[in-house]
Amino acid sequence: MKTFLRSTLAASFLLASALPVFADARTEAYVQTNASEVLKSLNNPKLTAAERTAAFSTYMxxxxxxxxxxxxxIGKYSRRFTEAELTRYRAAFRTYALAVYEYELDAYRGEAVVVKNSVDRSETDSIVNTVIKRQDGTDMDVRWRVQGKEGSYKVVDVALNLDGNLIWMAIEQRAQFIALLDTNNGSADALIRKIASMTSDLKSKTRS
Structure with a gap:
C-alpha cells in the first residue's frame, strides 16, 4: 500500500508540475456551485439515510x-469487453463509485466550499483546487478534475485526503481494477463480482 501511495503521489506531482498555470473562472464557478450542492445533500439533517443517499446520488x-x-x-479492457459486459460492469461501477464518493465525502461535511484556484491542462481539461471550511477549524483540501466546455462540464476525478495523502480516486481505482483484470485473464465477471463485494463492504461501514 505504501508503495502504491508513493507511486500515486509521484504521478500526481509530475502531473501538477506539467500544468500551465492560469485560472479558468468558468470551471471554478461550475465546481463552486455544484460541489456546494453535493455537500448540502450530505449536511441536510431533515433527510433520512436513504433520502440522503438518493439526493447525493442525483447530484453526483x-x-x-x-x-x-x-x-x-479499466483502461484497455474498456475496448475488450463485449457491449453486454460493459453494460453490466458500468451498472456495478456506478453503484460502487457513488458509495465510495458518499462515504469519503461524508468526512468532509462543512459549512462552505471555497475555490482557491485552478489550473488549465488544456481548453477542455482543468484542475480546480478547493477547501471545504468546517466549524471545527479542520479545513479540508479537495481537488476536482473537470473536462468539457462551458455548458457541458463534468467532473472526471476527485482528489481527497486519505490517511494524510491527497489521492486521486479514479487513479487509485484504475490501479486496483487493472491489476485484478490482468490476473484473471480480463474476466468482466471476476471484476463485477469484486466490485459487488467491495460495494457491500463499503455500505456496511458507518462513520462516527
Missing amino acids: DKFTNLDAVSNFV
Missing part, C-alpha cells in the same frame, strides 16, 4: 461523468 450523476470514469479505470 449530474456533476460527474461516470461513464468516462468507468472506462478510464
Whole structure:
C-alpha cells in the first residue's frame, strides 16, 4: 500500500508540475456551485439515510461523468469487453463509485466550499483546487478534475485526503481494477463480482 501511495503521489506531482498555470473562472464557478450542492445533500439533517443517499446520488450523476470514469479505470479492457459486459460492469461501477464518493465525502461535511484556484491542462481539461471550511477549524483540501466546455462540464476525478495523502480516486481505482483484470485473464465477471463485494463492504461501514 505504501508503495502504491508513493507511486500515486509521484504521478500526481509530475502531473501538477506539467500544468500551465492560469485560472479558468468558468470551471471554478461550475465546481463552486455544484460541489456546494453535493455537500448540502450530505449536511441536510431533515433527510433520512436513504433520502440522503438518493439526493447525493442525483447530484453526483449530474456533476460527474461516470461513464468516462468507468472506462478510464479499466483502461484497455474498456475496448475488450463485449457491449453486454460493459453494460453490466458500468451498472456495478456506478453503484460502487457513488458509495465510495458518499462515504469519503461524508468526512468532509462543512459549512462552505471555497475555490482557491485552478489550473488549465488544456481548453477542455482543468484542475480546480478547493477547501471545504468546517466549524471545527479542520479545513479540508479537495481537488476536482473537470473536462468539457462551458455548458457541458463534468467532473472526471476527485482528489481527497486519505490517511494524510491527497489521492486521486479514479487513479487509485484504475490501479486496483487493472491489476485484478490482468490476473484473471480480463474476466468482466471476476471484476463485477469484486466490485459487488467491495460495494457491500463499503455500505456496511458507518462513520462516527
